[in-house]
Amino acid sequence: MEEDISQVNFVVQKVRTSRYVYEYKNVWDPVNKRSKPLYRIPVGKVIGDKIVLNDEYLQKRPNLKQGDIVLAGTKAVLASRLTQSIQDLFEFKEFLGNIVWVEDVDHFAMFYRKLGAEIKAAEDGLDIKLCGMRLRVMQRTSGPQPFEDSKPCSFYFDIATESNILALSCQLHAKGLHNELIEILIPGGEAVRAVLLKDPANNQIILKKQNYVR
Structure with missing residues (x-):
């Protein structure tokens, strides 16, 4: 049975001033408790922003053609993996709210409490709910924030x-x-x-x- 090409892994390796692409597969070594190479096959060469496949590799993989393996950043991947729609990759389940970074969490909460908002303690901050609107209020610190302040x-x-x-x-x-x-x-x-x-x-x-x- 022909191997499912979608399960094949590729690696880009730099040799001097050139970059080459290899197909590889690792297996688990139960004795040494680590992964080890099962095989490594030359695939092609990176030229500009494209991967040019070797004729020998195309003969071994007749279900592939030029352009089926592409660069995604510094990695080599099957082009078919990049053409999936967002709906194929994940499904939206719930909007968790906007994150607001403030100097004084209590002062911010007091404002919304006067408007009748529901306010609950949350991890590292407060959750404020008002008629379908949800804000996660976080204390701004002097160090770097995990998110940029929103306008x-x-x-x-x-x-x-x-x-x-x-x-x-x-x-x-x-x-x-x-x-x-x-x-x-x-x-x-x-x-x-x-x-x-x-x-x-x-x-x-x-x-x-x-x-x-x-």
Whole structure:
């Protein structure tokens, strides 16, 4: 039975100023408790950004042709492995939320607590949930962060309230949530009033009254 070519391994080896590609297979040595080479076959040579296969190798692998083995960075791989769609590689299961790096986690959480957010302790920080929005809040340190700080963004909420927008703005001010009244365009091109707040990380929070009536 012909060996499944998708299971073949390749290695790129530099010899002086040239790079050569080899097919190889290792097996486990139970005596020495380590992997050892079973075989190593010359495949071709790296020329520019391409791999040119040897005629001898193509005779041994008649199911391959020029262009079927390509460079991916510094590695040699089957081109068919690179043409898989994202859906073939993995499936999205859950959005875990945005990560926000802040100087003062407690101060940031206090802002969202006033808005009625659900706040829970999480590994190295806090989880903040508000109407489907989830933020992981992490303490910024003086050392390097595992992720770059993201630029401020906007969170847009449709809200239900018995108050008009002006009264709501005043009530939020009274609770220490500084805000301003703005006008936004809704589908149809109509301009309506909304409340704009900014959290301690300078993210904009826009509150628009649901089923707005002028």
